[in-house]
Amino acid sequence: MNFYDLTVQTPKGETVSMKDYEGKVVLVVNTATGCGFTKHYKDLEEMYENFHDRGFEIIDVPCNQFAGQTPGTDEEIHEFCQLHYNTQFPHMKKSDVNGENAIELFKYLKSQKGFEGFGSGPVALAMSAMLKKIDKDYKNNPEIKWNFTKFLIDRQGNVAARFEPTADMKKVAKAVEELL
Numbered sequence: 001m002n003f004y005d006l007t008v009q010t011p012k013g014e015t016v017s018m019k020d021y022e023g024k025v026v027l028v029v030n031t032a033t034g035c036g037f038t039k040h041y042k043d044l045e046e047m048y049e050n051f052h053d054r055g056f057e058i059i060d061v062p063c064n065q066f067a068g069q070t071p072g073t074d075e076e077i078h079e080f081c082q083l084h085y086n087t088q089f090p091h092m093k094k095s096d097v098n099g100e101n102a103i104e105l106f107k108y109l110k111s112q113k114g115f116e117g118f119g120s121g122p123v124a125l126a127m128s129a130m131l132k133k134i135d136k137d138y139k140n141n142p143e144i145k146w147n148f149t150k151f152l153i154d155r156q157g158n159v160a161a162r163f164e165p166t167a168d169m170k171k172v173a174k175a176v177e178e179l180l
Contacts, residue, residue, distance in 0.1 A: 001108065002157050003018050003026075003108065003153055003157040003158070003159070004017075004018050004019045004021075004022055004157050005018070005019075006018045006104055006105045006108055007104075007105075008059065008061065008092045008093070008095075008103065008105050009092060009093040009095070009103075010090070010092055010093060011074030011075065011078065011091065011092070011093050011094075013093070016090075016092070018105070018157075021057050021059075021153075022157065023055065023155050024055045024056065024057050024155060025051075025055055025056050025057070025152070025153065025154060025155055025176060025179045025180055026056075026057045026058070026059060026152075026153040027044070027047070027056070027057070027058050027059070027150055027151070027152055027153070027172070027176060028058075028059045028061065028105065028106075028109060028150070028151045028153065029044065029058065029059070029060055029061065029148060029149070029150045029151075030061050030062075030063040030097045030106070030144055030147060030148065030149055031060050031061065031062050031063070031070070031091075031147060031148060032062065032063065032064070032066065032069040032070040032147035032148070033062070033069070033070050033072060033076075033077055033080045033081070034069040034070065034071070035066070035067075035069040035070075035146075035147040035148065037146070037147055037148040037165045038147075038148075040148045040165070040169060041081060041084070041085040041087060042085055043169035043172070043173070044058055044060075044085075044087070044089070045085050045086060045087050045088065045089070046173075047172070047173050047176060048087075048088060048089045049088070050173075051176060051177065051180060052088075052089075054180045055155070055180060056176060056180060057089070058089040058090075059089075059090075059092060059105075060081075060087075060089060060090065060091045060092060061092045061093075061094075061095050061097065061103070061105070061106070062074070062077045062091060062092070062093075062094040062095075063094065063095060063096065063097050063144075063147065064094060065096055065097060065098055065099070065144075066146050066147050069147060070094060070147075073094075074091070074093055074094055077091060077094065078091050097144045097149075098143045098144050106144065109151045109159060109162075110142040110143065110144065111142065112151075112158075112159035113142075113151060113159050113161065113162035114141075114142035114162075115138070115139065115141065115142055115143070115145060115162075115164070116162065116164075117139070117164070118145075118164050118166045119164070119166050119167065121166070123166050124166045127145070127146065127164075127165070127166055131145055131146075145164060145165075146164075146165050147165060148165035149162070149163070149164055149165060150162070150163040150167070150172060151163075152172075152175055152176065152179070154179050155179065160175070160179060161175055163175075
């Protein structure tokens with residue numbers, strides 16, 4: 001199995017094949033509308049506007065598995081993103097990224113790039129402290145730790161990088177640009 005063998009659902013129940021993204025640089029993100037990291041939508045939209053014409057795509061998969069921070073319907077999520085961030089990239093169906101109901105796309109991505117830490121700084125320390133309370137073994141499993149975890153896919157369909165929500169968005173943009 002590879003990235004191009006996978007699919008994801010739109011809010012209307014249509015199937016989107018990752019094969020449609022062959023030859024493009026893709027950022028797959030699990031998102032939330034009520035999270036401290038929701039401001040990442042601004043940076044994601046900026047990247048999309050700057051790089052889309054060069055073959056860059058974003059696959060936005062809203063997820064409500066982290067402190068219930070995406071409680072709305074798919075339509076409400078879309079409206080929120082349009083109203084607050086004027087997002088132009090497509091939003092997929094709200095889905096699970098961990099556990100037995102996790103969609104295959106995220107199972108695959110986690111199998112390719114595991115968790116490598118939150119980095120340093122106050123936000124990283126806070127995330128580590130919070131996660132220790134939820135999962136004492138969080139450092140040793142590939143599960144998605146929180147909203148706005150990002151996977152970068154190169155033009156050949158390889159998972160090139162995983163960025164935790166604590167990653168500097170300038171670093172994410174630089175990594176995207178290097179693959180274009």
